[in-house]
Amino acid sequence: MVGRLAADSIERRSGVSLWRQIADKILHAIAIGDFVENTALPPEVVLAERYGVNRHTVRSAISALVQEGVLRAEQGRGTFVLSRKRLSYPIGARTRFSTGLQGQTTERHIVLLASSIEPASQRVAEGLGLARGAEVIRLETRGEADGRPVSRAAGWFEARRFAGIDAAMAETGSITASLARFGIDDYLRQSTVLSARHADAADLADLDLQPGAIVLVTVAINVTPDGQPIQFSESRFPAERVELRLSAL
Amino acid sequence: MVGRLAADSIERRSGVSLWRQIADKILHAIAIGDFVENTALPPEVVLAERYGVNRHTVRSAISALVQEGVLRAEQGRGTFVLSRKRLSYPIGARTRFSTGLQGQTTERHIVLLASSIEPASQRVAEGLGLARGAEVIRLETRGEADGRPVSRAAGWFEARRFAGIDAAMAETGSITASLARFGIDDYLRQSTVLSARHADAADLADLDLQPGAIVLVTVAINVTPDGQPIQFSESRFPAERVELRLSAL
DNA sequence: TATAGTTATCTATATCAATAGACAAATTTG
DNA sequence: CAAATTTGTCTATTGATATAGATAACTATA
Numbered sequence: 174m175v176g177r178l179a180a181d182s183i184e185r186r187s188g189v190s191l192w193r194q195i196a197d198k199i200l201h202a203i204a205i206g207d208f209v210e211n212t213a214l215p216p217e218v219v220l221a222e223r224y225g226v227n228r229h230t231v232r233s234a235i236s237a238l239v240q241e242g243v244l245r246a247e248q249g250r251g252t253f254v255l256s257r258k259r260l261s262y263p264i265g266a267r268t269r270f271s272t273g274l275q276g277q278t279t280e281r282h283i284v285l286l287a288s289s290i291e292p293a294s295q296r297v298a299e300g301l302g303l304a305r306g307a308e309v310i311r312l313e314t315r316g317e318a319d320g321r322p323v324s325r326a327a328g329w330f331e332a333r334r335f336a337g338i339d340a341a342m343a344e345t346g347s348i349t350a351s352l353a354r355f356g357i358d359d360y361l362r363q364s365t366v367l368s369a370r371h372a373d374a375a376d377l378a379d380l381d382l383q384p385g386a387i388v389l390v391t392v393a394i395n396v397t398p399d400g401q402p403i404q405f406s407e408s409r410f411p412a413e414r415v416e417l418r419l420s421a422l
Numbered sequence: 423m424v425g426r427l428a429a430d431s432i433e434r435r436s437g438v439s440l441w442r443q444i445a446d447k448i449l450h451a452i453a454i455g456d457f458v459e460n461t462a463l464p465p466e467v468v469l470a471e472r473y474g475v476n477r478h479t480v481r482s483a484i485s486a487l488v489q490e491g492v493l494r495a496e497q498g499r500g501t502f503v504l505s506r507k508r509l510s511y512p513i514g515a516r517t518r519f520s521t522g523l524q525g526q527t528t529e530r531h532i533v534l535l536a537s538s539i540e541p542a543s544q545r546v547a548e549g550l551g552l553a554r555g556a557e558v559i560r561l562e563t564r565g566e567a568d569g570r571p572v573s574r575a576a577g578w579f580e581a582r583r584f585a586g587i588d589a590a591m592a593e594t595g596s597i598t599a600s601l602a603r604f605g606i607d608d609y610l611r612q613s614t615v616l617s618a619r620h621a622d623a624a625d626l627a628d629l630d631l632q633p634g635a636i637v638l639v640t641v642a643i644n645v646t647p648d649g650q651p652i653q654f655s656e657s658r659f660p661a662e663r664v665e666l667r668l669s670a671l
Numbered sequence: 672t673a674t675a676g677t678t679a680t681c682t683a684t685a686t687c688a689a690t691a692g693a694c695a696a697a698t699t700t701g
Numbered sequence: 702c703a704a705a706t707t708t709g710t711c712t713a714t715t716g717a718t719a720t721a722g723a724t725a726a727c728t729a730t731a
């Protein structure tokens with residue numbers, strides 16, 4: 174018996190335009206190696222036939238991907254796949270931003286975008302083992318590697334215990350280094366919950382994405398080695414640039 | 423300083439229609455508890471103003487979600503959120519479909535959709551430690567819980583060692599039970615790589631999704647306790663119905 | 672029962688998305 | 702150079718998407 178391999182037709186009047194669907198198909202084809210880096214795509218006419226749409230619709234899709242920096246079109250020659258490997262971000266017991274991307278990138282750092290003190294919401298309070306409404310410090314950060322944004326995170330810390338962590342973070346550019354100032358030499362990831370959704374307007378701006386992009390979302394709790402919760406965080410990763418590699422916890 | 427909390431505007435001419443974006447927003451709002459199960463949504467006029475679109479556009483979004491079984495509209499009364507909690511699928515060293523969903527569901531099983539023998543592709547061969555082109559058995563399966571599809575997976579096994587595993591799978595409806603027939607009493611997850619993308623036509627059909635839906639994708643390798651690779655798999659989960667909970671590996 | 676609040680339906684108009692065809696411009700190949 | 706191939710541009714038409722306004726139908730409540 175033969176399994177159906179990607180019937181791969183497109184959906185009309187779905188709320189997602191055909192050009193967007195085809196752009197996604199091309200991205201997927203690149204991701205699985207059907208279209209190879211630094212080689213030409215099939216001609217527009219062929220793609221139009223393959224996907225069962227008009228050539229102009231294919232052109233709209235290609236145009237969007239050229240904007241996104243995935244393809245380069247050259248009149249008379251063809252349309253070429255630019256190289257853009259996805260970063261593989263490790264998630265495990267000792268998940269650290271910078272060390273996790275060593276070897277894949279030459280440069281990476283965290284930028285502190287904003288910070289504030291606020292009462293803990295239900296889930297933050299639960300995660301940190303605090304009373305609802307207790308004061309917490311929120312740090313909004315963006316992770317960048319080789320000049321490209323690869324993550325956008327919000328982290329919450331108990332305000333009383335970690336007063337001044339915002340300044341430490343701005344100065345050091347590292348969560349690990351900032352926590353060290355409060356006597357935290359090591360911390361472990363207690364839990365990670367993962368989901369995915371379309372990027373909202375904030376994601377688009379923060380992560381330099383195009384409308385319709387997908388973000389991976391992790392909600393995690395970090396604890397000291399003896400199990401004391403110190404950080405609750407929600408991170409967003411652009412799915413087109415990052416994959417998450419789950420390592421031993 | 424104050425961090426921007428979800429500017430949450432909508433994107434025009436993005437390839438995703440406004441009604442689809444608003445439908446996604448409503449789903450998200452339900453997911454994070456802004457809209458509560460079994461209570462009414464704000465009136466259409468209010469939603470239209472909040473999202474900055476015409477009332478009719480909001481109605482299109484609501485109409486789609488009614489079709490998807492997320493909402494129920496009652497003339498004169500309001501539009502209500504039906505209950506549909508996301509399943510939390512655990513991923514860890516001993517990831518098992520059925521046991522992982524115990525407690526959250528009353529019934530779950532795996533359906534064998536198709537099977538075939540084929541030469542190993544590059545990545546499958548690498549994952550299983552075989553020569554490229556070596557014969558492998560592919561099992562196409564769907565996981566269902568309480569009558570709803572929650573996963574769609576392809577699993578590859580070395581053909582010589584696991585000849586007949588397709589029949590075993592069809593009979594037992596369990597990977598674990600099928601492997602037991604080949605003397606595999608225990609197996610561990612060696613690696614998991616996670617990504618997300620839009621559902622393609624096959625996903626839409628297999629997982630009973632609407633166009634524009636997002637799927638979480640895991641690529642995993644299972645090994646015997648002494649490290650021998652036995653299964654390479656790629657699974658897809660509907661992000662609107664499933665979240666992945668990473669537990670200790 | 673009367674009123675306010677809500678969803679449902681209708682008409683009309685403007686813009687975006689998709690198709691269709693023709694031809695121009697650039698590149699490669701014979 | 703000529704022909705073939707491929708991307709780029711233009712015009713035109715159709716259907717889906719979005720806005721706007723008016724009114725009907727239904728529900729709850731004072």
